[in-house]
Amino acid sequence: MKRFLSLLAGLVICASAFSQVPAPVQITPAEGTPNLTKELSRKIGGKAFAKKTAALPAYAWEEAYELTVTPKGYKVLANTEEGYFYALQTLKQMQTCGTVYDYPRFQYRGFMMDVSRHFRDKDFIIKQLEALASVKINQFHMHLTDDAGWRIQIDKYPRLTTHGAWRVGDTWQEWQDGGNKYSYEGAPDASGGYLTKADIREILAAAERLHITVIPEIEMPGHSRETIYAYPEVGCMEGARELCPGKEATFELLEGILEEVIELFPSPYIHVGGDEADKRNWKECPDCQARMKAEGLANVEELQSYLIKRMERFINDHGRQLLGWDEILEGGLSPNATVMSWRGTQGGVEAVSQGHDAVMTPGRYCYLDKVQDAPIYEPEGFGGFLSVDVAHSYDPMEGMPEGAEMHLLGVQGNLWAEKIPTDEHYEYMMYPRIAAIAEVGWSQPDRKDGFRERVTRWNDNLIAAGYHAFDLHKEYGERPAYKNGVKHLALGKPVKYNQLWNRGYPAAREATLTDGICGGWSYGDGRWQGFLTDIDVVIDLESVQPIHYVGGTFLCEPGPGIFLPKSVEVWLSADGENFEQVATIPNEIQEPCQSYVLFGTPVTAEARYVRFVAHPTRGFHFLDEVVVN
Ligand code: ACM
Numbered sequence: 246m247k248r249f250l251s252l253l254a255g256l257v258i259c260a261s262a263f264s265q266v267p268a269p270v271q272i273t274p275a276e277g278t279p280n281l282t283k284e285l286s287r288k289i290g291g292k293a294f295a296k297k298t299a300a301l302p303a304y305a306w307e308e309a310y311e312l313t314v315t316p317k318g319y320k321v322l323a324n325t326e327e328g329y330f331y332a333l334q335t336l337k338q339m340q341t342c343g344t345v346y347d348y349p350r351f352q353y354r355g356f357m358m359d360v361s362r363h364f365r366d367k368d369f370i371i372k373q374l375e376a377l378a379s380v381k382i383n384q385f386h387m388h389l390t391d392d393a394g395w396r397i398q399i400d401k402y403p404r405l406t407t408h409g410a411w412r413v414g415d416t417w418q419e420w421q422d423g424g425n426k427y428s429y430e431g432a433p434d435a436s437g438g439y440l441t442k443a444d445i446r447e448i449l450a451a452a453e454r455l456h457i458t459v460i461p462e463i464e465m466p467g468h469s470r471e472t473i474y475a476y477p478e479v480g481c482m483e484g485a486r487e488l489c490p491g492k493e494a495t496f497e498l499l500e501g502i503l504e505e506v507i508e509l510f511p512s513p514y515i516h517v518g519g520d521e522a523d524k525r526n527w528k529e530c531p532d533c534q535a536r537m538k539a540e541g542l543a544n545v546e547e548l549q550s551y552l553i554k555r556m557e558r559f560i561n562d563h564g565r566q567l568l569g570w571d572e573i574l575e576g577g578l579s580p581n582a583t584v585m586s587w588r589g590t591q592g593g594v595e596a597v598s599q600g601h602d603a604v605m606t607p608g609r610y611c612y613l614d615k616v617q618d619a620p621i622y623e624p625e626g627f628g629g630f631l632s633v634d635v636a637h638s639y640d641p642m643e644g645m646p647e648g649a650e651m652h653l654l655g656v657q658g659n660l661w662a663e664k665i666p667t668d669e670h671y672e673y674m675m676y677p678r679i680a681a682i683a684e685v686g687w688s689q690p691d692r693k694d695g696f697r698e699r700v701t702r703w704n705d706n707l708i709a710a711g712y713h714a715f716d717l718h719k720e721y722g723e724r725p726a727y728k729n730g731v732k733h734l735a736l737g738k739p740v741k742y743n744q745l746w747n748r749g750y751p752a753a754r755e756a757t758l759t760d761g762i763c764g765g766w767s768y769g770d771g772r773w774q775g776f777l778t779d780i781d782v783v784i785d786l787e788s789v790q791p792i793h794y795v796g797g798t799f800l801c802e803p804g805p806g807i808f809l810p811k812s813v814e815v816w817l818s819a820d821g822e823n824f825e826q827v828a829t830i831p832n833e834i835q836e837p838c839q840s841y842v843l844f845g846t847p848v849t850a851e852a853r854y855v856r857f858v859a860h861p862t863r864g865f866h867f868l869d870e871v872v873v874n
């Protein structure tokens with residue numbers, strides 16, 4: 246009996262020893278009460294460990310460590326200070342004695358903070374760096390500039406902060422609803438702020454101590470309305486949002502800014518944005534047109550590419566590398582650029598196929614501005630649903646061509662802040678999901694088991710330390726119908742579309758509406774079929790049958806422009822030729838609504854064909870199944 250008990254205790258130790266986030270390569274548990282405070286030895290750069298790790302890629306070799314914890318204290322082997330630092334992060338999560346041998350899967354494990362849409366100060370930022378380092382995130386990408394506010398002191402161009410950093414509207418939404426008005430520092434209606442160079446130096450010092458590289462992003466040529474407000478001469482015309490690549494003044498300003506940014510930040514990468522530029526003004530602007538003619542540029546995509554290439558030369562001449570969102574692929578990629586793939590994974594695939602480096606940050610898995618739980622219980626997100634488990638399920642190598650590991654640097658979570666006015670809310674959106682991304686970046690795919698239990702413990706500790714993380718104990722979870730599906734009379738029956746779905750949202754095409762598979766909390770999971778037009782489908786039950794009910798569930802998500810239909814009609818027929826309308830279901834839901842609404846109706850009839858029609862209100866409407874009983 247005694248033996249049996251101690252065997253059981255051993256098993257418990259095994260299970261709970263494996264409680265690290267991110268999961269290490271190897272854990273060998275041992276008996277005893279761990280002493281986590283006494284360092285018995287520290288060997289950095291020793292021959293034996295160098296030999297043990299010799300076959301690893303250079304970055305993994307540098308970050309590798311071995312940590313042994315005994316009742317007397319702990320010992321660390323590492324090749325570099327970085328490896329030693331990661332051993333200490335693991336130590337903080339140790340609950341038992343044992344030996345951990347570890348190194349990262351990817352060299353780039355990032356988080357992007359948006360400080361433009363709502364300003365965050367240096368104390369908040371440094372607090373987050375501490376938590377990020379604890380899960381071995383090593384890249385902190387700062388989205389420092391955008392329409393909603395310029396957030397970094399630039400001495401040569403003071404109006405960027407005396408004017409570009411101040412707007413009318415405390416929240417991004419208020420600013421948006423008020424017509425995007427700007428103000429100036431000290432004005433009674435001014436809302437905003439910026440980081441001084443002294444603030445940045447404090448952030449950089451903290452980051453260095455935590456072995457985190459801070460990557461500054463200076464957005465160009467889109468998302469630049471605040472820049473043009475401060476210096477109107479760099480826009481094509483007044484009120485423009487895109488910088489004018491036709492004017493030399495634009496390059497003078499950008500180079501002046503980047504010179505100071507490069508002087509301040511030691512990061513090998515300088516991020517230049519490059520995303521979502523609306524290039525229409527460039528077609529009308531005489532300076533842009535003259536530039537295109539002089540440079541032999543065929544279209545406005547090539548004009549954006551001209552700007553990015555010129556900035557890349559400048560950045561390279563200053564000994565740094567250019568990083569940009571995947572739009573920088575359009576119109577021809579600059580020679581040495583690294584691509585951050587956000588519009589799905591295609592940009593990353595393309596970049597590595599062309600021999601460029603890429604960082605993966607596809608919206609579906611890495612955009613932390615989506616709600617993380619049932620939308621009815623959550624503060625409004627920016628559109629979409631991303632649970633901690635879905636974020637954790639991502640594999641950056643999926644869909645990559647052979648040899649991609651040469652160029653696939655890693656993964657990053659992005660947290661855009663349009664809908665996040667407060668610091669508390671920002672932390673709530675960061676944690677625990679960034680820990681899932683950290684594990685995607687650090688851990689070997691076969692070591693990711695038991696994440697739920699491990700991350701819950703890590704997250705509970707974070708909450709105890711004063712972070713406003715989302716509480717995993719209160720998670721509602723996926724939409725029940727998503728998990729369970731639905732059974733009904735029309736299951737597997739053929740559907741004829743009088744109007745096809747929108748090309749961007751086909752779901753399972755003709756099978757979607759009768760496959761018994763239901764969508765989740767948002768439109769992006771490949772189970773919701775999207776329409777900009779009427780939905781008009783006919784289901785063939787393949788024999789005349791008594792019918793009691795017809796209904797369909799629609800998504801409502803105003804953020805990304807998804808609305809309920811104005812009304813739904815149900816028509817029935819025995820022969821497929823002559824249809825009789827048996828119900829009209831009006832939309833009785835007040836906007837704004839989040840989540841989904843069932844449009845269903847009882848019917849009493851015999852029929853073989855069910856025609857289901859939905860008229861859109863505006864924007865998209867999304868349907869996952871037509872249930873017939
Ligand atoms: C982005 O989300 N516009 C990069």
Ligand code: ZN
Pocket residue numbers: 480481488489490491492526527530531532533
């Ligand atoms: Zn122009």
